[in-house]
Amino acid sequence: MGSRPPVRSREARRRWRGYVYVLPAFAFYVAFAVLPALHTAYLSLFEWDGVTLGEWVGLGNYAEILQDPILRRSVFNALVLVVFFALVPIVLGLLSAGLLARYRRPGMGAYRFLFMLPQVVPLVAVGVTWRWLYGDDGVVNQALRAVGLDSVARAWLGDFDFALIAVGLVGTWVLSGLCMMLFLSGVQKVDPSLYEAARIDGAGPVREFVSVTLPHLRGELAVAMTVTTVAALASFDIVYVTTNGGPGEQTTVPGLLVYRLAFSEGKVGLAAALAVVLSVLILGIVYLINRLSRDRT
Amino acid sequence: MDSTHRVGRRLAATLCAVALVLPLAACDALTPGSATVVPGPTGVPSSTAVPNGDVTLRLQFADAPLMVDALIAAFEKGHPDIAVEPQYKTFSDYVQNLKLTMTSDTAPDIAQYAVGMTDLAADGHILDLAPYREAYGWDKAIPPVSLDQLTAGQTSAATGGRALFGVPAGLSMTGIYYNKELAEKAGIDAPPKTLAEFEKQLAAAKEADLTPLGVGALDSGGLHLWAALLNQLMPTDEYWDWVNGKKGATIENPAAVEATELVIDWGREGYYNESANGTAQVDSTAQFTKGDSVFLINGNWAAGQLATVMGDNVGFFPMPGEQPGSPTVASGFSVSYAVSAKTEHPEAAGAFLDFLTTPEAGQIISDNGFMPPNPDAVKKPTGVLADIAEGHERAVADDGITTFPDFAAPAMLDRLRSGVQKLIADRVKPADYLDSLQDEWEDHHGE
Numbered sequence: 001m002g003s004r005p006p007v008r009s010r011e012a013r014r015r016w017r018g019y020v021y022v023l024p025a026f027a028f029y030v031a032f033a034v035l036p037a038l039h040t041a042y043l044s045l046f047e048w049d050g051v052t053l054g055e056w057v058g059l060g061n062y063a064e065i066l067q068d069p070i071l072r073r074s075v076f077n078a079l080v081l082v083v084f085f086a087l088v089p090i091v092l093g094l095l096s097a098g099l100l101a102r103y104r105r106p107g108m109g110a111y112r113f114l115f116m117l118p119q120v121v122p123l124v125a126v127g128v129t130w131r132w133l134y135g136d137d138g139v140v141n142q143a144l145r146a147v148g149l150d151s152v153a154r155a156w157l158g159d160f161d162f163a164l165i166a167v168g169l170v171g172t173w174v175l176s177g178l179c180m181m182l183f184l185s186g187v188q189k190v191d192p193s194l195y196e197a198a199r200i201d202g203a204g205p206v207r208e209f210v211s212v213t214l215p216h217l218r219g220e221l222a223v224a225m226t227v228t229t230v231a232a233l234a235s236f237d238i239v240y241v242t243t244n245g246g247p248g249e250q251t252t253v254p255g256l257l258v259y260r261l262a263f264s265e266g267k268v269g270l271a272a273a274l275a276v277v278l279s280v281l282i283l284g285i286v287y288l289i290n291r292l293s294r295d296r297t
Numbered sequence: 298m299d300s301t302h303r304v305g306r307r308l309a310a311t312l313c314a315v316a317l318v319l320p321l322a323a324c325d326a327l328t329p330g331s332a333t334v335v336p337g338p339t340g341v342p343s344s345t346a347v348p349n350g351d352v353t354l355r356l357q358f359a360d361a362p363l364m365v366d367a368l369i370a371a372f373e374k375g376h377p378d379i380a381v382e383p384q385y386k387t388f389s390d391y392v393q394n395l396k397l398t399m400t401s402d403t404a405p406d407i408a409q410y411a412v413g414m415t416d417l418a419a420d421g422h423i424l425d426l427a428p429y430r431e432a433y434g435w436d437k438a439i440p441p442v443s444l445d446q447l448t449a450g451q452t453s454a455a456t457g458g459r460a461l462f463g464v465p466a467g468l469s470m471t472g473i474y475y476n477k478e479l480a481e482k483a484g485i486d487a488p489p490k491t492l493a494e495f496e497k498q499l500a501a502a503k504e505a506d507l508t509p510l511g512v513g514a515l516d517s518g519g520l521h522l523w524a525a526l527l528n529q530l531m532p533t534d535e536y537w538d539w540v541n542g543k544k545g546a547t548i549e550n551p552a553a554v555e556a557t558e559l560v561i562d563w564g565r566e567g568y569y570n571e572s573a574n575g576t577a578q579v580d581s582t583a584q585f586t587k588g589d590s591v592f593l594i595n596g597n598w599a600a601g602q603l604a605t606v607m608g609d610n611v612g613f614f615p616m617p618g619e620q621p622g623s624p625t626v627a628s629g630f631s632v633s634y635a636v637s638a639k640t641e642h643p644e645a646a647g648a649f650l651d652f653l654t655t656p657e658a659g660q661i662i663s664d665n666g667f668m669p670p671n672p673d674a675v676k677k678p679t680g681v682l683a684d685i686a687e688g689h690e691r692a693v694a695d696d697g698i699t700t701f702p703d704f705a706a707p708a709m710l711d712r713l714r715s716g717v718q719k720l721i722a723d724r725v726k727p728a729d730y731l732d733s734l735q736d737e738w739e740d741h742h743g744e
Contacts, residue, residue: 054329158575
């Protein structure tokens with residue numbers, strides 16, 4: 001041992017020091033994220049009511065999830081919500097970034113503030129507010145009646161055909177501002193000379209957007225897609241507050257079912273299994289998004 | 298260079314392995330539920346004596362905080378040695394945490410009875426109060442039907458008779474409210490005597506271009522409608538067997554199909570408010586006070602609000618049966634209190650529960666809009682409150698107060714809520730709806 005060259009050992013120590021810095025955060029992460037996650041996975045192998053002794057059922061809960069039509073329906077609903085939480089906000093965000101980024105106008109700060117507002121309001125408050133707006137005598141119906149569309153007016157959240165769309169549009173309202181902010185900040189990084197060069201080459205605003213702005217937003221697009229898709233798949237608060245999954249199972253999402261199964265129905269094992277499946281699904285989709293956005297470069 | 302890398306990798310691998318193996322190695326301790334110590338056969342003394350010395354009882358509850366405060370104040374006046382410390386929670390918080398609360402080491406001495414108490418009672422976390430029932434004579438002070446709701450379908454180990462897991466402080470009941478002015482406009486001059494007559498009145502209201510029946514089906518309001526019809530058509534004994542989880546009981550029977558079909562038919566006839574599925578129960582009540590519908594399905598808990606806003610313009614009747622002489626049957630339950638098996642003061646808890654059956658407590662309960670367990674002991678109410686008291690008296694006399702159908706299983710409320718929404722929207726066949734309920738029932742009550 002004593003024959004080891006001192007230089008080497010000092011170097012080794014220096015390399016070790018890095019781990020020491022990481023250790024507190026790592027320990028924290030393990031204690032409050034990794035272990036609970038593993039425990040959840042472990043619980044998913046039991047049939048447990050939350051009180052009495054659990055019974056080992058192996059993968060039985062997972063089999064039940066695959067067979068339950070309500071659970072499958074909830075996954076379908078979550079995928080529909082991806083359209084409203086992710087696709088539409090990204091398109092709207094790109095549109096407003098394209099329209100606003102290149103030209104300075106007075107009042108831009110206020111405009112951004114307005115669009116960012118939904119981001120700083122707690123989602124539960126958002127849900128309560130929209131429940132009023134969508135109500136029988138809510139603003140939405142008042143507006144429709146004011147322009148003579150009485151036959152269209154209805155209690156949107158109680159309508160079998162429109163409830164999911166209505167809930168989805170709340171998500172669109174919340175997340176469009178976030179996407180816009182992301183893209184606006186992305187555009188500001190673009191070297192102005194590129195735009196100059198494009199204009200000299202005779203590019204109009206559309207051409208400019210497609211050839212210069214869009215390629216530079218690839219990173220921001222990946223971030224926006226990841227954040228909004230996760231928000232859609234893991235959605236809970238908005239749905240819980242507005243419709244509680246109804247009418248029927250039209251707006252039931254997996255997050256809501258995890259909560260219900262664990263807390264009101266006393267099926268903790270099944271809830272844990274569903275939570276695991278949902279996490280795996282989200283991780284898979286996020287991985288896919290990141291792979292695709294990297295491949296295009 | 299290489300070696301440090303290897304060390305780092307080894308460290309990471311070790312940490313991962315530890316993280317993975319720890320929970321598995323500690324398997325026994327981590328088996329869910331193994332940490333819960335099920336208390337032994339704690340008994341209730343069969344005498345009514347309350348020992349001397351200062352005692353503090355913790356009371357956790359979810360309904361009617363004003364009523365609870367008044368009851369506690371009155372009780373403490375009579376028992377200066379016993380302090381009662383109220384712990385209020387909102388209803389959903391209360392129900393969702395009930396099992397954790399009652400199985401924890403710091404369980405409250407007294408807790409409001411709710412869905413889920415049945416399982417706790419079966420596991421020995423709730424005291425069987427049957428010896429107290431005999432000692433205090435509660436069978437005389439409280440209608441037996443109200444106590445039967447609190448037996449969790451069990452027999453008592455201590456007395457050999459019915460078990461008892463709570464004492465009611467105020468009873469509830471569902472039924473139909475009607476707007477007297479609007480009813481007159483539709484040519485309806487008296488509450489219906491039969492279900493068929495009620496249907497005619499709904500049709501008359503429709504004919505008069507009014508919304509016949511207000512339903513708030515966004516939350517649990519729809520299930521009251523279905524249960525009210527079920528109560529009239531399905532034999533009460535069979536309904537009890539089903540709610541109590543008696544072996545072999547089923548909701549898939551012709552009477553239940555008929556009741557379910559009625560909910561669909563009324564929807565097809567356009568008897569409900571157009572956005573019933575998008576309206577919460579409290580909102581449907583508010584709309585009713587504004588004259589938006591002739592009838593409203595709800596429970597006595599809405600009576601205070603309705604009487605205040607509508608005065609003499611509102612009346613109440615229980616859903617009528619098939620024949621003029623049919624017994625009055627309605628869903629109802631009680632705001633009841635159970636005692637934790639972990640309490641150190643069962644005598645003091647018993648004294649508090651007994652206080653709830655006294656005329657003094659009855660008056661407090663009545664003043665707060667609930668029906669006292671012993672209605673003879675209080676001043677006669679007036680207006681719509683009198684209608685309810687009279688209907689409740691008939692139902693009690695006919696042994697016709699049945700628990701709410703969601704008591705059949707913890708997950709039943711979700712099935713019922715979404716199921717009735719589909720019935721109202723005509724989106725499910727009666728057989729499929731009842732099948733989904735029975736599936737849930739079998740899931741909970743086992744083979």
